[in-house]
Amino acid sequence: MSRRKIVAGNWKMNLDRAKAKELTAAVAARVAEAGATELVLCPPATYLETVGATIAATKSAVALGGQNMHDKASGAFTGEVAPAMLLDLGCRYVILGHSERRTLFGETDAIVNAKTKAALAAGLIPIVCVGETLEERESGRTSDVVATQVRGSLAGLPPADLEKTVVAYEPVWAIGTGKVATPQQAQEVHALIRGLLGTLASPAVADKVRIQYGGSVKPDNAADLAIQPDIDGALVGGASLKADDFLGIAKAFGG
Numbered sequence: 428m429s430r431r432k433i434v435a436g437n438w439k440m441n442l443d444r445a446k447a448k449e450l451t452a453a454v455a456a457r458v459a460e461a462g463a464t465e466l467v468l469c470p471p472a473t474y475l476e477t478v479g480a481t482i483a484a485t486k487s488a489v490a491l492g493g494q495n496m497h498d499k500a501s502g503a504f505t506g507e508v509a510p511a512m513l514l515d516l517g518c519r520y521v522i523l524g525h526s527e528r529r530t531l532f533g534e535t536d537a538i539v540n541a542k543t544k545a546a547l548a549a550g551l552i553p554i555v556c557v558g559e560t561l562e563e564r565e566s567g568r569t570s571d572v573v574a575t576q577v578r579g580s581l582a583g584l585p586p587a588d589l590e591k592t593v594v595a596y597e598p599v600w601a602i603g604t605g606k607v608a609t610p611q612q613a614q615e616v617h618a619l620i621r622g623l624l625g626t627l628a629s630p631a632v633a634d635k636v637r638i639q640y641g642g643s644v645k646p647d648n649a650a651d652l653a654i655q656p657d658i659d660g661a662l663v664g665g666a667s668l669k670a671d672d673f674l675g676i677a678k679a680f681g682g
């Protein structure tokens with residue numbers, strides 16, 4: 428089964444409106460460099476509208492994604508953004524359960540699960556993040572930790588929803604550290620995740636799920652990751668803030 432590769436830029440809490448517009452225009456103008464790879468831009472919520480409008484103006488096939496959302500449809504949740512609000516701004520994707528959300532904002536697997544279900548119900552495609560800390564890896568618990576996160580975050584999804592969902596494996600020790608997982612380390616966990624998805628649904632469903640790697644992905648390490656059989660794209664932080672770097676990564680996956 429050939430899965431369409433997907434490279435997403437998680438801008439996190441960076442840039443301002445003018446820079447967001449500039450970066451979007453640069454990426455949109457060069458989308459052809461990504462070949463068949465799907466490109467997604469995930470700006471801060473405040474710039475979703477600007478980024479969406481810039482993409483629309485260029486008529487390019489770049490998709491828009493949120494970085495987080497609440498699981499409820501509306502109501503007294505000060506400071507939160509509802510699934511339908513993201514959809515309204517043209518989002519196709521939403522990143523959920525990023526390790527920064529889990530660590531800094533207390534998101535548990537149960538919370539990520541509720542958000543994942545809400546995203547799918549609203550018509551958004553969730554990019555569900557999982558990954559172990561350095562301490563967990565060094566104590567030999569990577570498989571257990573990742574399996575628990577995958578099971579908990581994706582619990583109760585019907586196969587039709589599961590196959591649409593994107594999973595991002597982001598080892599916490601590789602995020603923003605310049606320490607990328609080796610292609611073998613990443614492939615091993617990706618294969619484990621796909622195997623687990625096979626037991627949660629069926630091997631046929633697992634075969635359709637796109638699993639991204641994230642953590643210090645750069646143009647010069649992307650090609651070795653891209654040739655691994657279970658790595659279907661990248662979730663990119665720092666390098667997504669520069670059009671050349673982001674497109675260089677996309678190119679490595681698009682070839």
Ligand code: 13P
Binds near residue numbers: 437525603
């Ligand atoms: P870096 O690419 O900056 O390591 O960040 C990865 C990440 O957290 C993407 O979600």
